[in-house]
């Protein structure tokens with residue numbers, strides 16, 4: 001649960017200020033706060049926000065940074081589940097702020113703890129769980145703290161797009177089956193890397209009894225994939241890959257593993273946002289890249305590397321609208337409130353949820369480093 005404390009100045013005051021004034025005020029607030037505050041920014045943030053971030057990274061790196069910083073306040077320019085993870089991993093004295101509470105993740109919202117617990121109960125009733133075979137719950141970082149806690153108390157783990165392969169490898173050695181929430185695409189794409197056939201994967205639709213599957217199919221499956229997806233990455237289709245290869249001879253296709261299976265199969269490379277950045281950074285001048293991920297990141301890469309050709313895989317705008325809710329205005333508003341001694345839009349996870357989700361997140365970090 002989050003605590004919201006009234007701001008000294010209403011946010012509306014900031015909406016009428018010029019971009020220059022807002023940027024200056026953010027920097028002035030940062031100077032006034034000194035080392036008491038750290039601004040973290042996810043790679044998908046817009047340019048006018050990311051330029052104020054002290055540190056940036058993908059969702060895994062940001063969770064590690066949050067666990068390492070000593071700042072009293074972590075202002076998180078990302079989405080809700082990332083700020084929650086920062087609070088879970090941060091020190092008890094630290095406070096995490098999400099400049100706009102509307103910055104959620106539609107994929108994370110596709111699985112609620114009640115639905116997950118109901119699914120687990122149904123699988124237990126038919127003997128898939130508690131039967132001969134062992135089942136591990138694994139949740140993508142893009143999920144609520146309650147679902148992370150569920151994984152924590154059931155010997156499961158959290159993963160991100162940068163460590164999913166590593167964690168699948170470790171869990172597949174130990175368990176017969178995995179139940180993966182909430183992104184069916186990351187689950188399917190990662191399972192395929194281990195030779196798990198599509199016929200060994202079933203999709204769990206939380207709106208249907210047994211997730212829309214037969215008992216036998218659930219017993220036989222190696223991977224049960226929650227029916228969730230990212231609407232941003234779902235916009236990339238396999239014909240976009242064919243089209244760009246036709247239009248730009250020699251282009252390499254680089255996509256995020258939240259993309260559809262068919263897209264990832266046709267691509268040259270896939271990986272997390274940091275992997276995408278590193279791949280383009282290290283590429284030879286003159287190379288051509290079609291990238292299937294959020295448009296702010298792709299545009300920034302195109303600007304940063306004028307000696308390489310960088311294209312968005314789908315020509316139409318593909319933005320994470322919730323990430324975009326974090327604006328320079330809301331960042332300025334939350335920073336100036338901090339200067340005034342008000343903590344606005346605090347994200348705080350409490351009690352057992354915090355303890356158990358910490359287990360799953362710490363398990364992730366230690367297994368990633370194995």
Ligand code: 13P
Pocket residue numbers: 057058059060142160161162230258271272273274
């Ligand atoms: P990364 O783990 O690559 O940062 O991705 C997070 C995300 O939400 C992508 O949509």
Ligand code: SF4
Pocket residue numbers: 079104105106107108142230231232233258294320321322323
């Ligand atoms: Fe969520 Fe998709 Fe936005 Fe990532 S890009 S934060 S998965 S809605």
